[in-house]
Amino acid sequence: MTDPIRQAYQEAARHAHSSILRHPPESMATTLRRLADRAEAADAPDYYGTGSLIEDFEARVAAMLGKPAALFLPSGTLAQPMALKIHAGNRTKQVIGMHPTSHMVLHEQNGYQHLWGLEGRLIGNKQQVLSHDDLRRQPPEELAAIVLELPMREIGGQLPAWDDLQAQVNWARQHNIAVHIDGARLWHCPAYYQRSLAEIGALADSVYVSLYKDIGGIAGAVLAGDAGFIDKARIWNRRAGGNLISLYPYILAAGQGFADNLASIDQAVEYTRRLGPLLANVADVRVNPELPQAAMFHLHINREPQVLVQAATGYAQQHGIVVLPIPRATEKGRSVCEISVGRRTMEHPPEFWQQHLRDCLATS
Structure with missing residues (x-):
């Protein structure tokens, strides 16, 4: 994966309004402001x-x-x-x-x-x-x-x-x-x-x-x-x-993360069990495991990594939707993409991601 292709993907992902990956993003400044508010309740570092x-x-x-x-x-x-x-x-x-x-x-x-x-x-x-x-x-x-x-x-x-x-x-x-x-x-x-x-x-x-x-x-x-x-x-x-x-920024951030995300993880696991089989029905895609057991799974896609990333980048630029991460491996000629489900994923029904993955791969 060349640096320009990776950078183009990252730039498109930053500007996307929807992503299949993890939780809604926030800026460093927003994060630090929220932690400052949380720190008001702490006696000392x-x-x-x-x-x-x-x-x-x-x-x-x-x-x-x-x-x-x-x-x-x-x-x-x-x-x-x-x-x-x-x-x-x-x-x-x-x-x-x-x-x-x-x-x-x-x-x-x-x-x-x-x-x-x-x-x-x-x-x-x-x-x-x-x-x-x-x-x-x-x-x-x-x-x-x-x-x-x-x-x-x-x-x-x-x-x-x-x-x-x-x-x-x-x-x-x-x-x-x-x-x-x-x-x-x-x-x-x-x-x-x-x-x-x-x-x-x-x-x-x-x-x-x-x-x-x-x-x-x-x-x-x-x-x-x-x-x-x-x-x-x-x-x-x-x-x-x-x-x-001192480790207080990390402790405060972890406490905020528990407040924001912990209660949603069981829901994410249930959501993933519905999402995985739907994505497995997209042409050229295999899901591992076939029925997800956690709030994550791998997609094995019959595309070269560079071709796949360029397709995902173009799709994000055109539609504002990130449907795939950069592949983390290749296996038997297939790109392996890790899907980690969080609150941002669950902003849309599983069928939304099935359709957009199908449309994205059709461009590659």
Whole structure:
């Protein structure tokens, strides 16, 4: 993808009045004004991880996830290997079991190895959810922890069945292997499993959640677990440089994101279940998974990425409607586009997006 094509798409997307992706946008200035209003209710900024602003927020998220304690962190890229380092130290083992599509494998330059001294064992088929059968085929004696990503982004937000998920956790428990949930998009899961975040979080020794993807904060993450685990995480956070003097803009933004977006995520999951099959009926489009399980899915479109982006750009320029993101991958000659559903998507009925996707692809 050349820079001019990418820039033209981004410019058209900025001026569009409708988009199939995520939440309604707002300018930096608008965001900061809203956060300034929110800050009026706060007594003081946080200071190196202390103060009511950050401590109350951590307690709130811990309760949501059914954990005794939590730690606000700048990023999931810090939160997850930190959690696994603690589990490894508790068991004097360094091997972590994870799916081949784990974010730590694909998108973090193998930081868990180079910075944190951990070893990865890739488990399962990269095209399928991790399963109990995948784990049972592993020799468990070297494993300190396993990572369960819920939902699994790289395969369109797929989730294991609840019974299989419980079996995976029971297998780990039987072998004294810690369970860590990569919950970057965990907010999607209650609608699918028909269980609370706390019930899902109870499966794991530690849980990470993102505060900017579906929640709509500026940045940030929370790591939750028992009190002893979080005490150790605070020490590692200091060692790793994540214990910033103040994080209040991110905390305020996350709180605003909860107010704006959290209640809509269950609705987004239900909406996505209707949207996915409709888009699968458009010529040259395949949806993965066929019936979405989360507020996201992937479109596999029989077009070259550059051709597809130029068509989406032209359509946005002409109609003010963004029907596709820039493809994130290619697979078997098809462009793979990730559709993340939010309040902006739901401003229109699913049939609206089906018709506009069909019309856009007809121009390519």
